[in-house]
Amino acid sequence: VTERVARVRGELERLGIASLLVTDAANVRYLTGLSSSNAAVIVGADKLLLLTDGRYIEAARAVDGVEAVLAERDLPAWLGQGLPRLAEAPVGFEADVLTVAAHESVAASGIALVPTKRVVKGIRAVKEPAELETMRRASRITHDVVTRIAQERLTGRTEAEVAWWVERALRDAGAQAVAFDVIVASGPNAAVPHHRPGPRPIGPGETVIVDLGARLDGYSSDCTRTFATGPLPEALREAYATCRAAQESALAAVRPGASGRDVDAVARAEVAEAGHTVLHGLGHGVGLEIHELPVLSDVSDDVLAVGNVVTVEPGVYVPGLGGVRIEDEVVVTDGPAEILTPFPKDLVELT
Numbered sequence: 187v188t189e190r191v192a193r194v195r196g197e198l199e200r201l202g203i204a205s206l207l208v209t210d211a212a213n214v215r216y217l218t219g220l221s222s223s224n225a226a227v228i229v230g231a232d233k234l235l236l237l238t239d240g241r242y243i244e245a246a247r248a249v250d251g252v253e254a255v256l257a258e259r260d261l262p263a264w265l266g267q268g269l270p271r272l273a274e275a276p277v278g279f280e281a282d283v284l285t286v287a288a289h290e291s292v293a294a295s296g297i298a299l300v301p302t303k304r305v306v307k308g309i310r311a312v313k314e315p316a317e318l319e320t321m322r323r324a325s326r327i328t329h330d331v332v333t334r335i336a337q338e339r340l341t342g343r344t345e346a347e348v349a350w351w352v353e354r355a356l357r358d359a360g361a362q363a364v365a366f367d368v369i370v371a372s373g374p375n376a377a378v379p380h381h382r383p384g385p386r387p388i389g390p391g392e393t394v395i396v397d398l399g400a401r402l403d404g405y406s407s408d409c410t411r412t413f414a415t416g417p418l419p420e421a422l423r424e425a426y427a428t429c430r431a432a433q434e435s436a437l438a439a440v441r442p443g444a445s446g447r448d449v450d451a452v453a454r455a456e457v458a459e460a461g462h463t464v465l466h467g468l469g470h471g472v473g474l475e476i477h478e479l480p481v482l483s484d485v486s487d488d489v490l491a492v493g494n495v496v497t498v499e500p501g502v503y504v505p506g507l508g509g510v511r512i513e514d515e516v517v518v519t520d521g522p523a524e525i526l527t528p529f530p531k532d533l534v535e536l537t
């Protein structure tokens with residue numbers, strides 16, 4: 187924790203601020219270990235305050251190296267009174283987190299506020315060895331469940347039933363929660379990237395996209411595989427081959443120094459070349475949140491660094507017929523990316 191706070195302190199001068207007010211829940215957890223729906227951290231050159239209401243104050247007092255401060259339930263309004271006594275000005279705030287209304291409340295204190303972006307999120311993007319260890323364990327749970335799905339009969343079951351089966355399998359395999367709502371998309375629904383599993387019975391000769399992740403000790407995992415329920419029509423076999431090849435090419439492009447745009451472009455070009463419309467960016471960072479930095483997309487200037495954990499998940503969608511998405515979660519290293527989701531990517535035909 188001290189190391190992480192030191193890295194934030196190292197940014198204060200560059201940002202032209204004397205203190206940073208951290209209100210993002212994942213950032214608060216990252217800096218203090220406190221998991222709370224209503225807490226804030228103030229990082230100054232030589233102070234570290236953890237503010238929260240009565241529901242979390244005992245947990246806050248148990249955190250080593252921070253000064254716990256009992257605040258009121260309405261934190262922004264409370265800061266609107268008390269911030270000048272707690273923080274040295276100017277105070278940076280998280281412009282991509284604090285709502286306009288909360289900012290207005292805090293600003294009522296009269297203290298100088300400076301917008302900042304991606305300060306703690308940027309630090310979080312590079313994982314420490316212990317974080318990587320937790321993420322490997324979270325990914326192993328996902329891998330175990332994908333392995334089980336590949337032995338299931340899917341035809342005749344509804345998407346919603348399969349999604350619930352997957353969710354239970356994740357919990358049985360050791361997940362403390364699902365990282366996000368499990369996606370099961372079959373037939374024409376598989377052409378919709380973020381389809382919500384519904385009452386549609388899975389038919390024969392379709393693609394079924396299953397996108398799942400486990401939460402473990404605060405960290406998420408994320409993996410997608412696309413299965414076939416028996417032999418596929420030619421258009422979907424082609425879609426699978428295109429997606430698979432694009433995914434492998436993009437994986438090979440994941441290296442330190444590459445930008446999110448560079449890596450995205452590799453898959454995007456291959457998918458477009460095959461005549462398909464690209465419906466979403468290639469991938470995203472994973473960690474305490476399921477979507478974090480760095481971003482792999484056609485508008486991302488993020489530059490990959492050793493220790494980043496990102497997904498590589500191109501999709502090929504054939505409107506009205508089906509779709510394919512293959513997603514691996516990988517660690518950026520000096521060599522080839524370390525794959526956390528090693529389930530094979532040859533097309534698996536289930537019944």
Ligand code: ZN
Pocket residue numbers: 397398408409410513
């Ligand atoms: Zn996913």
Ligand code: ZN
Pocket residue numbers: 408470497499513
């Ligand atoms: Zn993902």
